[in-house]
Structures are given as structure tokens and as C-alpha cells.
Amino acid sequence: MNFSIVVPIYNEQESIDELYRTIVGALDDIDPCYEIIMVDDGSMDGSYAILKELAARDERLKVIRFRRNFGQTAAMSAGFDAASGAIIIPMDGDLQNDPADIPRLIEKIHEGYDVVSGWRSDRKDTFVTRKIPSILANALISSSTGVHLHDYGCTLKAYRREVLDGINLYGEMHRFVPALASQVGARVAELPVRHHPRRHGVSKYGISRTVRVILDLMTVKFLLAYSTKPIQLFGKWGLYTLLAGCCSGAMTIYMKLFENLSMNRNPLFIMTAFLLFMGVQFIVLGLLGELNARTYYEAQGKPIYVVRDRINLGKGDQGRGTG
Numbered sequence: 001m002n003f004s005i006v007v008p009i010y011n012e013q014e015s016i017d018e019l020y021r022t023i024v025g026a027l028d029d030i031d032p033c034y035e036i037i038m039v040d041d042g043s044m045d046g047s048y049a050i051l052k053e054l055a056a057r058d059e060r061l062k063v064i065r066f067r068r069n070f071g072q073t074a075a076m077s078a079g080f081d082a083a084s085g086a087i088i089i090p091m092d093g094d095l096q097n098d099p100a101d102i103p104r105l106i107e108k109i110h111e112g113y114d115v116v117s118g119w120r121s122d123r124k125d126t127f128v129t130r131k132i133p134s135i136l137a138n139a140l141i142s143s144s145t146g147v148h149l150h151d152y153g154c155t156l157k158a159y160r161r162e163v164l165d166g167i168n169l170y171g172e173m174h175r176f177v178p179a180l181a182s183q184v185g186a187r188v189a190e191l192p193v194r195h196h197p198r199r200h201g202v203s204k205y206g207i208s209r210t211v212r213v214i215l216d217l218m219t220v221k222f223l224l225a226y227s228t229k230p231i232q233l234f235g236k237w238g239l240y241t242l243l244a245g246c247c248s249g250a251m252t253i254y255m256k257l258f259e260n261l262s263m264n265r266n267p268l269f270i271m272t273a274f275l276l277f278m279g280v281q282f283i284v285l286g287l288l289g290e291l292n293a294r295t296y297y298e299a300q301g302k303p304i305y306v307v308r309d310r311i312n313l314g315k316g317d318q319g320r321g322t323g
Contacts, residue, residue, distance in 0.1 A: 001033060001034065001035055001084040001085045001086070002031050002033045002034060002085055002086055002087065003027065003031065003033070003034040003035070003085045003086070003087050003088075003089060003102075003106065004034070004035050004036075004037060004079075004083035004084060004085030004087070004088045004089070005023055005027070005034065005035070005036045005037065005089050005090075005091065005099075005102070006037050006039070006076060006079030006080060006083060006088060006089065006090040006091075007019065007023075007036065007037070007038045007039070007079070007090070007091055007092070007093045008039050008041050008072050008075035008076055008079070008090075008092070008093060008155075009038050009039060009040050009041060009043060009047050009051065009075075009093040010040075010041040010042070010043055010047075010069060010072075010075075010093070011043045011044060011045045011047060012043070012047055012093045012094055012200070013043070013045045013046040013047045013050055014199075014200035015093060015094055015095045015199070015200050016038070016047060016050045016051060016054070016093070017050060017054070018095060019093060019095055019099070020036065020038075020054055020058075020061065022095075022098075022099040022100070023036055023099040023102070024036075024058075025099070026099040026100050026102050026103060027099075027102065027103075029103075030103050030106070034060065034085065035060050035061075035062060035083070035084065035085060036060060036061045036062065037062045037063075037064065037079045037082055037083055038051055038061065038062070038063055038064075038093070039063075039064045039065075039066070039075040039076070039078050039079045040063065040064065040065040040066060041066050041069050041070060041071065041072070041074070041075040042066045042067065042068040042069035042070065048063075048065055051063045051065075062082060064078050064079065064082060066078075071172075072155075072172075072174060073169050073170070073171060073172055073173055073174040074169075076090050076155075076169065076174045077168075077169040077174075080164050080169075083161070085161065086160070086161050087106060087109055087158055087159070087160060087161065088158070088159045088160075088161055088164060089102055089105060089106075089156070089157065089158045089159075090155055090156070090157060090174075091155055091156045092155045092156070094198055094200070095196060095198070095199060095200070096124070096195055096196050096197070096198055097118070097154075097155060097156040097193070097194075097195070097196075098156075098193065098194040098195075098196060100194070101118065101156060101191075101193040101194055102156075102158075104191060104193075105118070105156070105157070105158035105191060105193075106158060108158070108189055108191055109158050109160065111189075112187065113187045113188065113189040114159070114160045114162075114163045114181060114186035114187045114188070115157065115158070115159055115160075115163060115177070115178050115181050115186050115187070115188045115189070116157060116158040116188075116189050116190070116191055117149050117151070117152075117154065117157045117178050117188065117189070117190045117191070118151065118154040118155075118156035118157055118190075118191060118192075118193035119149070119150045119151040119154060119190050119191060119192045119193060120151050120154050120193060120195035121150070121151075121192040121193075122194075122195060123151075123195050124195050124196060124197040124198075125195075133210045134151070134153055136210075137152070137153070137210060137213055137214075138150060138151060138152050138153070140214070140217065141175075141176070141179070141213075141217055144217055144220075144221050145176070145179035145182070145217075145220060145221065145224060146179075146182070146224075147178055147179045147182045147188055149178060149188075149190050150190060151190075152175045152176070152178070152179075153175055154193065154195075155174075156193055157177070157178070159177070159181070160186075163181045163184070163186050164177070164181075166184060167180050167181065171212065171215075171216045171219070172212050172213055172216045173216055173219075173220070175213070176216065176217070176220045179220055179224065180220065180223070180224070182224075183223070183224050185308060227293065228293055228297070229290075229293075230285075230286050230289025230290055230292075230293060231286035231287060231289065231290050232286075233286065234282045234283065234285045234286030234289060235282070235283055235286040235287075237282045238278075238279045238280070238281070238282030238283035238285075238286060239279070239283075240279075241275050241276075241278045241279035241282055242275070242276060242279030242280070242283075243279075244275050244279075245271075245272050245273075245274075245275030245276035245278075245279055246276075248268050248271050248272040248275055249268075249269075249272040249276075251268055252266055252268045252269045252272055255268070
């Protein structure tokens with residue numbers, strides 16, 4: 001299997017048939033060896049009945065049905081787990097992504113990239129509630145992760161299978177896959193893609209998603225920078241806090257000895273106790289994080305490195321690193 005197209009579906013009964021036909025039309029001309037995986041994320045309309053009918057006519061269409069709505073990230077994760085293609089391409093099920101762009105993404109992958117992210121350069125969404133939050137979120141994500149993309153929120157992307165094998169998705173993490181992939185040395189490119197106005201139904205996304213994105217961004221930033229060395233983060237802040245507590249304590253003693261200011265009336269005394277306590281807490285939190293990191297990697301036999309290629313190494317010399 002060369003390509004796997006993964007499409008989360010949630011109450012998109014008006015779009016499914018046309019979406020299926022346009023995907024088939026885009027891929028049949030370049031390579032017949034592909035599969036389409038549509039994940040019904042607990043739809044409450046007739047989406048599943050349409051998917052079931054289409055799958056009965058075309059064995060290349062695989063359908064996964066959730067018992068309830070788990071969200072887009074869970075739907076994409078299920079599709080990635082079921083995919084058998086060497087290149088995996090997720091896209092939205094509302095016809096706003098254009099399947100005609102899929103061959104261009106695949107061509108870009110064949111240039112040597114591991115991830116190709118779509119960029120809706122002419123986005124057909126409302127300016128205030130969709131475009132402005134997206135611009136701000138993309139700028140924040142790019143600056144925080146070091147992977148500079150114009151459009152993290154575009155679902156239409158292409159991944160080499162080995163890039164996704166080591167990535168587990170939670171929360172709203174699907175938009176951060178390019179950043180997470182960069183952690184293992186993936187080459188990331190961006191390609192402008194078409195974007196169409198929504199023709200059926202209503203958008204499932206709102207401005208409230210921005211809050212969830214920011215919270216997930218904190219997790220991604222921690223995973224990228226400190227997942228194998230949490231003491232470097234918490235220990236550093238612990239030392240800073242202890243230093244501030246010592247300075248505050250020294251000032252408290254100075255004011256007692258030379259300015260005759262009673263310590264129990266000096267707010268710096270309370271601040272000293274608070275800062276010293278917080279400093280110890282930060283350091284202990286860092287040490288606990290180190291124990292958890294070692295448990296995570298050692299219990300599963302996961303290496304802290306990823307190997308791209310090996311030369312002149314036999315099977316016995318390869319160790320645990322994955323390519």
C-alpha cells in the first residue's frame with residue numbers, strides 16, 4: 001500500500017459522497033495502490049450509513065466508527081493506527097480541503113521531506129472568529145516550537161509512515177505533529193493548498209478552541225525541550241527561587257540588626273519562608289520528573305535517540321534506536 005488517506009467524519013452526510021469521489025478521482029490517475037480510511041467520530045446523522053454503503057462498493061474504503069464523539073485528534077489517531085500506506089495523508093471531511101492537492105503533497109514528499117504541511121494561503125473563513133485567532137496561534141506555535149509554519153491548523157498534510165510511528169496524540173495534539181516530528185529529526189516543508197468555503201452543515205470549531213490550543217502548546221513545548229531532562233527546567237527555577245529566598249532572608253537579617261526592624265513585622269520574612277519552600281518544591285518536582293522519565297524510557301525499552309540510517313552494522317550491532 002503506497003498511500004493512506006485519513007478523513008475524520010462528524011455529521012458530514014451531505015459531503016461524504018462527493019468527498020469520496022474527488023479523492024478517488026485525484027488518486028486513480030497517479031497510483032491505484034491506495035486506501036481511504038474514514039473515521040466516523042460518533043456522528044448523529046446519516047454519515048455512517050453512507051460510509052457503510054460506499055465501503056460495500058469499494059474495498060479500498062475502510063470505515064472506523066466510534067461509539068461516541070471523541071474529537072478530531074482521536075479520530076485521526078485511529079486512522080493513523082489503521083493505516084498501512086507508506087505515506088499517510090489526513091484531510092478534513094467537509095470539502096474545504098481539496099483532494100486535487102494530494103498529488104502535489106506526495107510529489108513534495110518524494111523530494112526528500114518527511115512532513116509536508118498544507119498552507120491555506122487564501123483561506124475561506126470568517127476574518128474575526130477564524131482568521132485572526134489562527135494568525136496569532138500560528139505565530140505563537142512557530143516561535144515556541146522553532147518549526148515555522150504559516151498554518152498549523154490545516155488538516156491536509158502528508159507524512160511518511162515512520163514519522164508517525166513514534167508519536168502518540170492526545171488532547172488537540174494533531175495540529176502539532178510537524179513540531180513533534182521535528183523532535184526526531186524529520187524534514188518539514190510547507191506547501192500552499194486550496195481552501196474552499198463550507199457548502200454543507202456548520203463548522204465544528206469555534207474561538208474557544210484557542211484556549212485548548214494554548215494549553216496543548218505548553219505540553220508540546222515541554223516535550224520538545226525537557227521530556228528527557230525535566231530537572232533542567234524545574235531544578236533551574238528551584239535554584240533561582242532559593243537564591244531569591246536567601247537574598248530576601250539576608251535583607252531581613254540586615255534590617256533586624258542595623259535598622260532595628262522586628263522580623264515578625266517584616267513582610268520580607270514571610271517572603272523568605274515562601275521562596276525557600278517553593279525552591280525546594282521545584283527541585284523535588286524536577287527529581288520526580290527525572291524518575292518518571294527514566295521509568296517511561298527504560299520500562300518500554302525506548303531509546304532517547306532516533307537513528308536515520310546505519311552503514312556496516314550487523315543486526316547484533318544495531319541496538320535499540322529506530323530509524
